[in-house]
Amino acid sequence: MGGATFPTHVKLSPPADKPIDTLILNGVECEPYLTSDHRLMLEEPKKILLGMQIILRILNAKVGAIGIENNKPDAIETFRRVISELNLPFKVFSLHVKYPQGAEKQLIKAVVDRTVPAGKLPMDVGAVVQNVGTAAAVYDAVAYKRPLVERVVTVTGNGINEPKNVLARIGTSYSDVFEYCGGLCEDVGKIIMGGPMMGLAQSSLDVPVIKGTSGLLLLNEKESRRRQETTCISCARCIDVCPMGLMPKMLGAFVKHNQFDDAQAYHVLDCIECGSCSYVCPAYINLVHLIRFGKSEVIKKRKKAS
Numbered sequence: 001m002g003g004a005t006f007p008t009h010v011k012l013s014p015p016a017d018k019p020i021d022t023l024i025l026n027g028v029e030c031e032p033y034l035t036s037d038h039r040l041m042l043e044e045p046k047k048i049l050l051g052m053q054i055i056l057r058i059l060n061a062k063v064g065a066i067g068i069e070n071n072k073p074d075a076i077e078t079f080r081r082v083i084s085e086l087n088l089p090f091k092v093f094s095l096h097v098k099y100p101q102g103a104e105k106q107l108i109k110a111v112v113d114r115t116v117p118a119g120k121l122p123m124d125v126g127a128v129v130q131n132v133g134t135a136a137a138v139y140d141a142v143a144y145k146r147p148l149v150e151r152v153v154t155v156t157g158n159g160i161n162e163p164k165n166v167l168a169r170i171g172t173s174y175s176d177v178f179e180y181c182g183g184l185c186e187d188v189g190k191i192i193m194g195g196p197m198m199g200l201a202q203s204s205l206d207v208p209v210i211k212g213t214s215g216l217l218l219l220n221e222k223e224s225r226r227r228q229e230t231t232c233i234s235c236a237r238c239i240d241v242c243p244m245g246l247m248p249k250m251l252g253a254f255v256k257h258n259q260f261d262d263a264q265a266y267h268v269l270d271c272i273e274c275g276s277c278s279y280v281c282p283a284y285i286n287l288v289h290l291i292r293f294g295k296s297e298v299i300k301k302r303k304k305a306s
């Protein structure tokens with residue numbers, strides 16, 4: 001149920017040679033604008049924590065930790081209270097508000113101070129991260145044999161008349177969701193599934209809510225305007241902000257010149273597509289778009305070679 005929609009059953013079936021000692025529940029909203037996880041934490045803390053207990057048992061893990069950003073004091077307080085009421089052995093970590101704090105590798109570093117090496121997965125450092133929505137869904141599946149039929153969706157931005165969080169059935173069309181939220185504003189310019197940094201622009205309203213639809217962001221025309229790309233001025237801002245320690249400027253240049261081997265040598269596949277480099281670039285270079293394309297070319301090449 002997290003932004004990347006990585007399959008839960010895979011995370012819950014680690015190979016025998018990768019024992020898991022720590023389960024981290026992700027209560028950090030993955031992107032700005034989105035509040036669906038926050039809402040769920042306030043409304044269903046018990047369900048989430050009991051789901052977490054089930055996951056801990058499946059993984060045979062010893063430690064259960066929950067990471068929540070410190071701009072959600074009500075969620076932190078609620079979780080600490082319910083943990084104490086249910087007498088569960090879990091600990092809540094209050095984290096700095098920082099993007100992309102909700103990315104798996106960053107969350108593991110912040111909560112248990114372990115670094116997931118390049119090209120490796122959280123299970124390589126004995127950790128599994130699950131979204132709070134996943135924990136609630138696991139509880140429903142185990143306690144009630146109920147499949148995933150609905151999810152909380154944040155409908156937000158200056159392009160919608162009544163922004164709110166809605167509990168939407170999987171398969172509900174965007175147009176029905178928007179109608180329920182008072183309809184689109186006249187000057188709506190762009191509809192994004194997800195948040196402003198990693199979300200995907202949509203070209204139709206005839207699209208269904210799916211498991212990964214954590215939010216629908218509607219920007220107005222002014223906010224959606226594209227700036228004209230200019231030349232890189234080598235300011236290094238993109239390098240300073242990259243949470244993975246990459247050199248987005250170089251990666252973008254390699255991809256522009258079809259130098260995919262060089263991009264691979266500069267670890268293009270480690271990019272988590274957080275969008276921070278594009279956001280800070282004063283030359284308005286769409287670095288994350290170039291890098292995404294570069295990643296797909298490198299993967300294609302690898303598949304051909306194997």
Ligand code: SF4
Nearest residue numbers: 232233235236238281
């Ligand atoms: S932020 Fe933009 S202008 Fe600055 S070095 Fe990176 S790509 Fe070049």
Ligand code: SF4
Nearest residue numbers: 242271272274275277
């Ligand atoms: S999108 Fe840019 S800033 Fe984010 S991980 Fe990839 S290269 Fe780094």
